């Protein structure tokens with residue numbers, strides 16, 4: 292995974308910290324147009340509502356027992372299609388320390404920081420970064436156990452929190 296070349300803006304639920312990651316480039320990346328960033332945030336809000344309502348509806352209508360195919364598996368197929376189409380990257384990861392699938396854990400610096408922030412109660416975490424010289428918005432939102440079926444498979448968890456949705460969306 293490519294390291295961000297310059298200063299990242301890590302926004303934790305309103306408070307702004309700057310975090311230097313990797314080696315600092317002489318001039319830093321050009322800051323993306325604030326209106327483009329706002330449009331990308333709107334896209335993240337739309338995607339978050341879309342993925343969450345799909346997972347809840349699939350679970351409500353089709354998933355009753357441990358043996359059923361979980362909505363997370365369907366979501367992963369959709370994430371793969373979105374990635375293949377170069378639209379955005381999304382991941383559903385664990386925040387409990389006990390994932391159903393050990394692949395679904397935070398791996399990047401952003402994901403690890405987001406898991407910590409969400410565990411401490413943050414509802415939204417974001418960071419502006421560059422990938423291959425292009426600006427991206429990374430964002431994370433909490434995934435709570437919103438219905439009894441979630442508990443059937445995942446068990447009861449602290450603060451009813453199971454995971455996080457992670458997004459990386461190009462800023463255009």
Ligand code: HEC
Nearest residue numbers: 356357361363383384385390391392395440441444453454
């Ligand atoms: C039928 C059992 C089942 C139900 C019901 C279920 N899940 Fe899952 N969940 C799984 C399995 C299995 C995985 C791993 C899927 C994979 O990676 O292929 C998973 C993965 C996840 C992950 C990623 C982290 C991890 O544990 O691997 C989250 C977060 C998650 N589910 C949240 C939910 C929520 C929220 C609900 C209720 C709306 C829910 N799940 C309902 C079985 C279930």
